[in-house]
Amino acid sequence: MDRSVELDELVEHWTLLDDERVLLSGKSGAGLLGFALLLNFYTRDGRFPRGRGELPEPVVRSVADQVKVPASELGLYDWFGRTGERHRAQIRAYLGLRECSVEDADKLTSWLAAAVCEVERDHARVREHLLSHCRAERIEPPTPGRVDRIVRSALHQAETALTCRVAARIPVAGIARLEAVVDVDVDPDGANDVPAEVDAGEDVLGLVKSVPGNVSLESMLTEIRKLRMVRAIGLPAGLFDDVAPKVLAGWRARAAVESPSHLRTHPLELRLALLAALLHSREREITDTLVDLLISTVHRINARADRRVTQELVNAFKKVTGKENILFSIAEAALAAPDEAVREVVFPAVSGGEQTLRELVHEYKTKGPVYRRTVQTTLKASYTNHYRRGLIELLEVLEFRSNNTGRCWTPWNWWPGTPMPG
Structure with missing residues (x-):
């Protein structure tokens, strides 16, 4: 004080x-x-x-x-x-208070585990809830050491109850696959204990934990492979519906830093919950990464096509000045001799003759729709030759949804470089 x-x-x-x-x-x-x-x-x-x-x-x-x-x-x-x-x-x-008896301590522990610790894992905040509940129940707060023991016990009880509940929802085949991820001995007659997407002896856990590389076809294919590996585990929908987001995030962070050998030391229910939380969270994160890769790749293809076409045309591009004067000279010459040949009347009326007119036409083409068509052609060629395999696989693993009932579209009727449907 x-x-x-x-x-x-x-x-x-x-x-x-x-x-x-x-x-x-x-x-x-x-x-x-x-x-x-x-x-x-x-x-x-x-x-x-x-x-x-x-x-x-x-x-x-x-x-x-x-x-x-x-x-x-x-x-x-x-x-x-x-x-x-x-x-x-x-x-x-x-x-109107009473001392905290052994029976009171047990009741407080059970109440904390059920009402607080399933959504709050911070020791200090759980302690605040405990002291507040003691005041409400007219119980004299226990000693600090006893309070800490009650809080730790409640946190442990809540985690045990949660992990058992989550593990019970995972089917037998899913349990075998999760165990295979950390190389735990499983029943050799188990149902598909190793997903088809996983090579023998591959460090699945290490690959799933890894961060994506720079935007490239290789990183796209790697992320697609990760997503397929995670989905092949077969975690049921709604597995974590009643688990608080901060608890799920804590499990995910814990599993992300623990090695397979460390994970194997946990009780089965805790090990399954940690691995499932990591894979569940990584599935969402990898999906977000793939969407970003899709957008970045399309922009990269478009930008690269723009640069390539611009580079090809820049050397041939020559800006023609005095376009209004040229137009006036051509009109004046044509009106003065409307029946004569163009080469004899129009060309001499323009400074530079035929070459100036050719440059004028070329300048128009490089600035107008012809330029965009050239860019589009180059973009499609780049997609066809290099990115096609990655983008097709990417669109296959992503699920597109829309709440727009007036229009229906699929990734197959959208071409890279064109505006994506709203």
């Missing part, structure tokens, strides 16, 4: 009320002062002090003045003897 105490705090928390003074009758000296301090401390902090060291001097002097006992008398008070126990019992009776 902070040794400096403000006057406002002394008045608010360390002033004896009239109904509290009734309890002081029959007491004197150190017993009177000690009882008054115990009472005020409990009403302030919800527990009894652990000794003289938790009571600042200003508090002792203030209470001593109120009960007309010298502050020095507190040194004679029997904090943990029969006098202290009797005083604490009187205060509990006055406040």
